[in-house]
Amino acid sequence: MKIYIVAPYSAMEASLKKIKNNYDGVTIDYGIGNIYDGLKLAKNAGNMGYDAIISRGGTAKIIKKYMNIPLVDMKLSGNDILKAILLANNGHRTAIVAYPNITTGAKEIIELLNLDMKIYTINDDTDITQLLIKLKKEKIDQILGDIVAVSKAKELMFETILFQSSYETIKISIDYAVSLINQLNKQSTINIIRSKFFEKSCEDYCILKGDRIFQSKYLNYECMPVSYENLIGLKYKNKNKYNSQNTIYIDYSDKLQIQLNRIMYNNDYFYLFKFKKLYKDMLYPEGIISYTPNILYRLVYNSKSMKKALEECVDLSKKKTLLVLSSNDYFTIENFLAYIHNHRDNTSNSILVDLKIFKNENIKTLSSYSVKNIIFNNITTHDQLNEIKKLSNISNKQIIIITNESNWIQDEDFILNTIILPKTKERKEDIVEIFDFYISYYHNNKGTTPLKMKEDFICDFDKIENETIYDLIKVLDSIINNSKDLVIGMDEFELRLIKSNIDLLRDISNFTLEEVEYKIIKLCLEKEEYNQTKAADSLGISRATLWRKMKKYNL
Template identity: 25%
Template sequence: MKKIRILGIAPYEGMKTMMQNLAAKRKDIDLTVYIGDLDKGVEIARKNVDKNFDVIISRGGTASMIEKITDIPLVRISLSVYDIIRAIKMAENYTGKYAIVGYPGITETAKLLCDLLQYDIDIYTINSVDEVSGLLSDLKKKGYQMILCDMIANTTAKRLGMNAILITSGDESINIAFDQASRLYKSYFAIKENNLFLEKVMGEYDEKVMVYDKTGQLKLSTVDRDNLEAYTKIAEKELEASFKTNNRKFIKRMGEFSISVTSKVSSISNSTYVVYCFNENHNLQSSNRFGISYLTKDEVDASFFNSFYSIASPLSEMENDIRQMSTVDSPIMILGETGTGKSQIAKLLYARSSLNNNPLITLDCNLMDDKTWFFLLNHYNSPLTDSDNTLYFMDIHKLPEDRKDYLLTTLVSTNVHKRNRLLMSCATNESGGNHISAKEYINQLTCMTIHLAPLRERTGDIPQMSSLYINALNLDLAKQIIGFVPEAMELMKNYNWPANFTQFKRVLREMVTVTTTPYIPTETVESILEKEKLTAAAASIISPENEDLLSFPLDTTMTLNEISREIISLYIEKAGGNQSLAAKRLGISRTTLWRYLK
């Protein structure tokens, strides 16, 4: 903090010298001192009002008079007990009649001292300059020849021909005044700076604003009364996280609309504040339903921590790549088959990036309707118009061809990928082939790529992942399953897992749920995996890739066994009656096929 500029007004030369000597020993004071008593002191103060002094220091009646003509903080040099004792001791050798005369600050201390030390000294109190002359004239008539007094009475006494001992201020009194000036300035300066800061906040932001200090107290709000309670809950819930980070941005849904909130930490003097700016966005109402969602880092962390991917660690082999890619700003394309954890990789990349204090905005291309598409490409509040966020375009292969091309053109022409962190995911087929659209995005946006291996290529990890996830399922389902019998584990490892980890965790939950023994038996695994194969076969019937099967009249009122029997019969028919070929196409054994046909 800068030195305190002090204007000193001393009633006599000795005090001026003393103030200068003491100030020279201090590093916190820049002192300018003049000699002036009463009216002369006031005139000195008037002449220096506009010279940017922080504090005025003076004494007695002069200080009282100066206080009335300026708003500059004023500190009085008090008369200490030692100052008054010194004066009394000097008067002990005086044989004439004398008294103590002064303002209450002198006389009250003098009365206390005389009571304690058993001094028999007359004491008279004055409350204004106008009383001094009359009082001293009366004392002179009563035979008083000397007074102990401050500067006002001292001057008058000499004019009336009386002796006077001036009660002077010692070093300790002046140092106390300097200390008081320092504390006063710091307090006054802090209040002044804080008020200027709050005024600046009110003039700088057009949005609704709330300002909190470190104790959690609301110092300023421009939020209307109707929304104050709701906004306060949002601000106070985020307060701890906001103070830890200089700048944050997050989205909160409130009723019919969403609120974009930014927080900024500002330090003024010794005070630290968080400034929240709230921007209501009525165009983001129910945004999750239309394929746009907003998550904070805390929400992403909680979502990942409680997920299969955190518990069973299927993505641990990607740890180093994720750590390295999180440190750069280049767009990233995440490639992999359905269910390989592409969205979880996106969450990890966001959580470990430098932009994790701003929201992760997920744009689900599979859910975007015409309304969302128009908002995304045309509205001023679109995520594409903002900066310093992480944008995750999930499943870009789900977009119609014309929209894929238009989106890519928009991203490139408006530099969205340079103003934000851009993450994308695209599904690959079982042969590892990428969609043509993915290649276009990778090339034009200069994307780094992450390729996620399917579960069938990681069968060696299945025992470990199973154990970790079974442990979590035991807690969730109140079970005590230890694992699989050896034959059952071999079946798990040999299964194709077309939907990868998404299917694996669902199947494992079902197996743990139905098992009543410490180990999951072979029969349970066979039964559930056979259902999985038949379900996959049923799905292929309605797939555009199997147009010749679309005419099959699938009756959804039938039981699963009945549907399975119909599907097997259809595959046998398409195989020309060859049951072995039908079983191979279905991915089941001939024994299983025969059992369903009984």
């Protein structure tokens, strides 16, 4: 590591001689030169392979302007400014002439000490000579300033005192330069290592350099999912396998798989540990996934219609009986599913069964699953209803059917247990609280700007009452992530809603049939956050068909 210090005045040399050999593994050299003379020194240092330059004031500014090299500006400390002011308080009529980085701090000290010193802040356009001549005429006989002002003041026969950088200030600047170079070197190494390790992005990983953590990232965990000691143990346990295979797969537990790779760079070994969650869905047959409520789908029941529906739901779910939830609004269905999942008991767990995929003859086997709630989706035949009814007779589990249309169901046992969930137009009293909760969640967790809906938003409720809340939430999501306003009004909401529909129609009208299919599948996947079961349901196709289409279009 090599650092070059451009000292704008010769008095700094004594401190530099003392400090330059105090850093192991760091070569520190210096030269004396102000402004453009200092720039020449800096350019020579850059050509000689120095990693960073340290200078101060106007010299640092000019180096930064003309050179692309890490630069540390040696800022004067408050103590440096105070010392110079106290030295200048010696009976002379004194003026301070310097750049803002000095005069700002000097002004506070002079006011605090109640000193009789005038302050003149200069910049690159200031004619310093004319300013000093003016001060001469005003009987000022001493100039306290930086090297530029002091040099010209000496020529005009002023007494001068220079703001000097102390030993401590120089040391702080060198420490910072060392830290900066280390950080830049580490980042460069990280970029190289990542390019060697990763062909695509990875959400959860830890990279070891030797036995020390070099870099890590955890998006799905609060911290590293295994202990540091376990990590080191796995590294040494698999040391004989590194030469025989590129990637080592370690089933750490039934919930975690670790992928281990090793590479060498600059004579150092780097070890990559990728952490992959193993989900319960992997243990279920095709067509079944574990159900976890979405925290954003909060149940709000200020409206009479929702209160009534919730009372029916509570009553039926207490009996552990069949329950049919009918709505074309996935958001409202999700509200009730989450309520049932969370309120039966503290250990409630649920599975979602897609009957477009799961075979009818296997429905009865679900009684052996260690879950409290079984949710059925995509029911289209009476045979499926009969199998579900048989399951309810031999099981004490809560059986839930979700459907967007229940009129076709003729069985009395199902009809008596059907709840027709309220539509958006029946939930006027709920909508603002739903939106405000969603806005607040994004503001607190993702730093988005909006804070709430406008007070009069609900006055124009009729403009959105025919949309599903699920679709309205998608529009709200788009506004939240793009708006710079603190509150969201109906005008912006309605405009975004109309634009989303127009954009879709305009896009589709220009495409071939295959392009239309690709566009619709892509939009649906994005809308459902790449949940293939939900996307297949929205598209009206099986998940297997969706999978084939995704493979065809490389989605």
